[in-house]
Amino acid sequence: MLRHATHDPAVVSVEFEDGTRARFHAIWLRDNALDPQTRDPGNGQRLITIGDIPAEIAIQAAEVAGGDLQVTFAPEDKTVTFPAIWLAAHVYDRDQNRPMGWLSPGITTWDGGFAAPAGDWTQVHESPAAKRDWLAAVAEYGFAKLTDGPTAPGSLLKVADLFGYVRETNYGPYFEVRTEVNPTNLAYTGLGLQAHTDNPYRDPVPTLQILYCLENSAEGGESIVVDGFRAAQSLRNENPEGFALLAGYPARFEYRGSEGVCLRARRPMIELSPDGELIGIRFNNRSSAPFVDVPFDRMEAYYTAYRRLGEIIDDPAMGVAFKLEPGESFIVDNTRVLHARLGYSGAGSRWLQGCYADKDGLLSTLAAMRVAQPEAAE
Incomplete structure (x- = not known):
């Protein structure tokens, strides 16, 4: 769930229910819109190219509706809803400076004391x-x-x-x-x-x-x-x-x-x-x-x-x-x-x-x- 959202033409800022905050760019949100004109509802594949998105894409309006984020894009006058759970899973506004050789979170390393699964x-x-x-x-x-x-x-x-x-x-x-x-x-x-x-x-x-x-x-x-x-x-x-x-x-x-x-x-x-x-x-x-x-x-x-x-x-x-x-x-x-x-x-x-x-x-x-x-x- 989202608590609230603010925006300027280039960025939407949101606060999640747990108090964490994240920002999303207008171009990123438009490219990843979940509406059926942007993504096929059956297989999830994108139906538009980057060239189909106006170069001057901007946030016209952004608000929390039912705990999710609702965004209207200009100049298309297109409104899209982004579920809070989806936004939380795709946050990129975080510290991404990691040490060389970092491992994916799903990997566990082991040595000779490990019991073979x-x-x-x-x-x-x-x-x-x-x-x-x-x-x-x-x-x-x-x-x-x-x-x-x-x-x-x-x-x-x-x-x-x-x-x-x-x-x-x-x-x-x-x-x-x-x-x-x-x-x-x-x-x-x-x-x-x-x-x-x-x-x-x-x-x-x-x-x-x-x-x-x-x-x-x-x-x-x-x-x-x-x-x-x-x-x-x-x-x-x-x-x-x-x-x-x-x-x-x-x-x-x-x-x-x-x-x-x-x-x-x-x-x-x-x-x-x-x-x-x-x-x-x-x-x-x-x-x-x-x-x-x-x-x-x-x-x-x-x-x-x-x-x-x-x-x-x-x-x-x-x-x-x-x-x-x-x-x-x-x-x-x-x-x-x-x-x-x-x-x-x-x-x-x-x-x-x-x-x-x-x-x-x-x-x-x-x-x-x-x-x-x-x-x-x-």
């Missing part, structure tokens, strides 16, 4: 509440497990079906993770793998990865996940200059493991949005190409920061370890959570299948479920 295969597929909770865990923590699933090849595709679509790559709709002779990728050997994000040589990178266990009787081969956002923040806290170097200059990544494929990308190891939000990690020693975009006089400092980030990631206290059993799987946000594998012996068998998907589908499904069941999302 998990959902039950049957419940997640049959119960909307269980599915929503599992998707929410992936969104908040960057990974989650699924247990007690089938062991039929291709079952991982049913995991992707929970929220979206498989992103097919040169590896196909999905790929096999087991020992091969003359492998095209070190993932297909029994060697241990340092914690890494997958496919940093793609642009855009696949934003989700699913790994599904079909057989696992080999000694070793435990999976480890590391929160790359926690690692990056640790680096920032102890070496702000090094953090800025890894965020400020692009690294290079390349993959040429099979005939007809030469993938290259030029992106920073630590990716920030223009306002400093931490939005991505690309870290993969196997796929790093020579760094040639860092100035000569900063290269040694860049490598010092790179080494330290690797040390933080490799710290056992950072990783959550688990051994997948047949029918178990886990999903990681490939822009945030690194995954590793301990080496395993030739005795027994270890067969996983993996695929990629995209986070926008998962976040869309989760948001739609929360809208449909708002009481359950609280």
Whole structure:
């Protein structure tokens, strides 16, 4: 609810029931008007362009009506109502000076003491509440497990079906993770793998990865996940200059493991949005190409920061370890959570299948479920 509103031709000032105040520009309000001539009432898409709004747009009148804001715009003589709850959710008149590497409010970082979130295969597929909770865990923590699933090849595709679509790559709709002779990728050997994000040589990178266990009787081969956002923040806290170097200059990544494929990308190891939000990690020693975009006089400092980030990631206290059993799987946000594998012996068998998907589908499904069941999302 709003208490009152004042205005001049360029700005409306409001006071909410809790005493907080906010200002909104005339052009912003007109561009975001909620009337059916401005936005389609069915899908919410805007029906006008910025050029359709008069350059001389101004506030002709503004008042509180029934607790909401009612604005009349000149020269259109158009009156639009803005619900107080909508205005409160879209306030931009606030201190927006945040530290470099700040995180979205919906993200919680973790280290090795964290208990891996998990959902039950049957419940997640049959119960909307269980599915929503599992998707929410992936969104908040960057990974989650699924247990007690089938062991039929291709079952991982049913995991992707929970929220979206498989992103097919040169590896196909999905790929096999087991020992091969003359492998095209070190993932297909029994060697241990340092914690890494997958496919940093793609642009855009696949934003989700699913790994599904079909057989696992080999000694070793435990999976480890590391929160790359926690690692990056640790680096920032102890070496702000090094953090800025890894965020400020692009690294290079390349993959040429099979005939007809030469993938290259030029992106920073630590990716920030223009306002400093931490939005991505690309870290993969196997796929790093020579760094040639860092100035000569900063290269040694860049490598010092790179080494330290690797040390933080490799710290056992950072990783959550688990051994997948047949029918178990886990999903990681490939822009945030690194995954590793301990080496395993030739005795027994270890067969996983993996695929990629995209986070926008998962976040869309989760948001739609929360809208449909708002009481359950609280």
